[in-house]
Amino acid sequence: MALVPFPSQAQRRSDEDPDWDDGQLEETTEAGKMSFLDHLDELRKRIIWSVVAVGAGFLIACFFIQPIFDFIMKPLQAQLPPGGKMVYTEPSEAFVLYIKMAAIAGVMLASPVVMSQVWLFIAPGLYQHEKKFAVPFVVLSTFFFISGAAFSHYVVFPLTWQFFVGFSSDTLTFLPRIEPTFSMYLKMLLGMGLVFQMPTIVLFMARMGVLTARFLVKNFKYAVLIIFIVAAVVTPGQDPTSQIAMAGPMLVLYGISIVLAWMFGKKKRVTDKDLDAPAAE
Numbered sequence: 234m235a236l237v238p239f240p241s242q243a244q245r246r247s248d249e250d251p252d253w254d255d256g257q258l259e260e261t262t263e264a265g266k267m268s269f270l271d272h273l274d275e276l277r278k279r280i281i282w283s284v285v286a287v288g289a290g291f292l293i294a295c296f297f298i299q300p301i302f303d304f305i306m307k308p309l310q311a312q313l314p315p316g317g318k319m320v321y322t323e324p325s326e327a328f329v330l331y332i333k334m335a336a337i338a339g340v341m342l343a344s345p346v347v348m349s350q351v352w353l354f355i356a357p358g359l360y361q362h363e364k365k366f367a368v369p370f371v372v373l374s375t376f377f378f379i380s381g382a383a384f385s386h387y388v389v390f391p392l393t394w395q396f397f398v399g400f401s402s403d404t405l406t407f408l409p410r411i412e413p414t415f416s417m418y419l420k421m422l423l424g425m426g427l428v429f430q431m432p433t434i435v436l437f438m439a440r441m442g443v444l445t446a447r448f449l450v451k452n453f454k455y456a457v458l459i460i461f462i463v464a465a466v467v468t469p470g471q472d473p474t475s476q477i478a479m480a481g482p483m484l485v486l487y488g489i490s491i492v493l494a495w496m497f498g499k500k501k502r503v504t505d506k507d508l509d510a511p512a513a514e
Contacts, residue, residue, distance in 0.1 A: 275354060276354060279350040279351070279353060280350075282346070282350050283343070283346065283347045286346035286347060286350075287339050288339070289342075289343065290338065290339030290342030291336055294335040294339050294342065295335050298334060301335070302330075305334065305386075305418065306411075308391065309394055309414065312391070312394055312398050313407065314398075314401050314407065317407065318408075319411050320409070320410055321411050321412065322410060326410070327411065329412070330411050330412060330415055334415070337419060337422065341379065341382065344374075344378055344379065345371055345375045348370070348371045348374045349371045351374075352371060373436070374433045377429040378430060381428055381429030382423075382425060382426045384429070385424070385425035388478060392478050393417070421479075424479070428463070428486070431483070431490055432486055432489050432490045435449070436494070436497060438494075439493065439494035439497060440497055444494055445494060446494040449491045457484065460480050460483045460484060460487065463483070464480035464483065
């Protein structure tokens with residue numbers, strides 16, 4: 234079965250998009266004539282290239298694993314009570330920790346390639362004038378992912394860590410294991426990296442006419458509820474400090490998304506049909 238655009242979609246583009254070219258319909262129709270197996274094959278190729286890029290980043294990170302380890306663990310150890318250290322109880326625990334750190338560093342290094350593969354997978358379903366957003370998509374998605382990861386490293390996780398360390402006293406001694414500590418760090422890092430993709434997603438959905446600033450403003454109260462639910466789910470510590478630290482930036486990002494949708498959203502072109510339509514009472 235071939236996947237082809239609906240005629241109504243083409244007609245909508247012709248009516249609303251001032252950049253529409255009749256030649257784009259033929260080109261988009263040809264791009265849509267991909268069978269289900271063709272889509273699966275395309276997905277397989279994009280996944281393979283992404284895995285290769287992450288693997289290359291992993292190998293590069295292995296040569297700098299000690300600085301990466303110090304970058305992540307030294308600030309956490311500094312917040313422990315005087316003389317406090319993190320421990321490991323399994324023979325392979327420290328080795329696996331180094332592997333995980335190299336892997337996440339590899340993901341960071343390969344993020345531009347991964348984002349470009351995501352774009353190449355969805356590009357065949359786009360119109361010709363929409364494909365010019367490839368470079369902005371890769372740049373913005375990479376920038377916001379790294380920004381979210383940095384925000385988690387420098388702000389959200391230290392606040393969460395400080396909250397748990399605060400329970401240490403003369404009676405209670407905090408001896409954190411490195412494996413669950415890094416697992417919490419990794420979940421928050423990836424969670425914030427994905428959350429920070431909100432402006433990028435909204436921007437391109439607005440440019441394609443799927444979202445509008447008016448829709449985002451109208452549903453702001455529902456967005457606040459969803460944001461706090463997501464913050465409660467994504468935050469592994471379940472403490473109020475880290476939940477607020479995660480929900481706050483999400484609200485700011487939602488506001489930024491509204492501004493981007495208003496500035497760069499697709500403007501509907503007024504047609505003769507709209508002018509001839511009777512005014513609503």
